[in-house]
Amino acid sequence: MTTKEDIRTVVKALKANNFNVQYLDKAKDAVPLILDLIPRDATLEMAGSMSVVQLGLQEKLKERGNTGLEFPRPGEVPSRKDVLLVSTNAVTLDGKLVNLDGMGNRVAGMIYGVKKVILLVGQNKIVRDLDEALERVKMVIAPYHAKYLGLKTPCAYTGECNDCDSPMRICNITTILWKKPPMMDFTIILVGEDLGLGWDPAWPQERIEKIQSTYRKEIQEFMAKLPPPPYRSK
Numbered sequence: 001m002t003t004k005e006d007i008r009t010v011v012k013a014l015k016a017n018n019f020n021v022q023y024l025d026k027a028k029d030a031v032p033l034i035l036d037l038i039p040r041d042a043t044l045e046m047a048g049s050m051s052v053v054q055l056g057l058q059e060k061l062k063e064r065g066n067t068g069l070e071f072p073r074p075g076e077v078p079s080r081k082d083v084l085l086v087s088t089n090a091v092t093l094d095g096k097l098v099n100l101d102g103m104g105n106r107v108a109g110m111i112y113g114v115k116k117v118i119l120l121v122g123q124n125k126i127v128r129d130l131d132e133a134l135e136r137v138k139m140v141i142a143p144y145h146a147k148y149l150g151l152k153t154p155c156a157y158t159g160e161c162n163d164c165d166s167p168m169r170i171c172n173i174t175t176i177l178w179k180k181p182p183m184m185d186f187t188i189i190l191v192g193e194d195l196g197l198g199w200d201p202a203w204p205q206e207r208i209e210k211i212q213s214t215y216r217k218e219i220q221e222f223m224a225k226l227p228p229p230p231y232r233s234k
């Protein structure tokens with residue numbers, strides 16, 4: 001279970017690791033806060049985040065005129081963007097951010113090259129430590145994500161990672177942010193509700209099913225906007 005004590009611990013650790021952190025009880029309250037943090041003329045870096053999709057933030061940003069929300073095409077040289085709005089796969093109790101990525105676009109902006117990073121994080125992304133973060137992402141989250149992206153990776157069929165050689169492999173790059181990258185404007189908005197894809201198999205089934213069913217609903221919409229392979233199967 002995620003406890004209030006876990007949340008207090010994570011907020012304190014993230015601040016000690018030099019991140020700007022705001023905690024909100026309700027996920028819906030993150031919407032006006034994030035819109036305020038992003039200038040109306042800012043170009044955004046698009047990276048897959050179910051947490052962002054779940055709150056309808058892409059549509060709201062598009063409606064008010066922000067640009068750059070299209071997914072990059074293979075071979076496209078990314079131009080420098082103003083803001084990356086994304087989530088993280090896991091955040092440890094001692095304030096480290098852990099991410100696995102297929103192409104690298106999602107994690108690259110968290111490290112360098114984007115002026116401002118805003119990370120939207122649900123309480124369900126909190127893990128005990130780095131070992132639990134990697135275990136959860138590779139053995140639980142990536143197989144589930146691969147299955148509903150319609151990828152032909154072994155994990156999409158078996159539900160378990162076997163460190164595959166598939167051309168559709170979605171975990172080619174692992175990043176750990178131990179501390180905030182020094183020159184970056186980096187804000188983490190942690191919410192006291194479940195958001196995006198992340199759970200511990202030991203949690204009550206009802207909680208896991210709620211996270212999964214919300215994800216399944218949102219992934220359909222996300223898939224419809226993806227360019228052709230290699231992002232998705234034919």
Ligand code: SF4
Nearest residue numbers: 142155161162164170
């Ligand atoms: S390495 Fe391959 S099998 Fe393992 S989680 Fe990633 S895509 Fe799935």
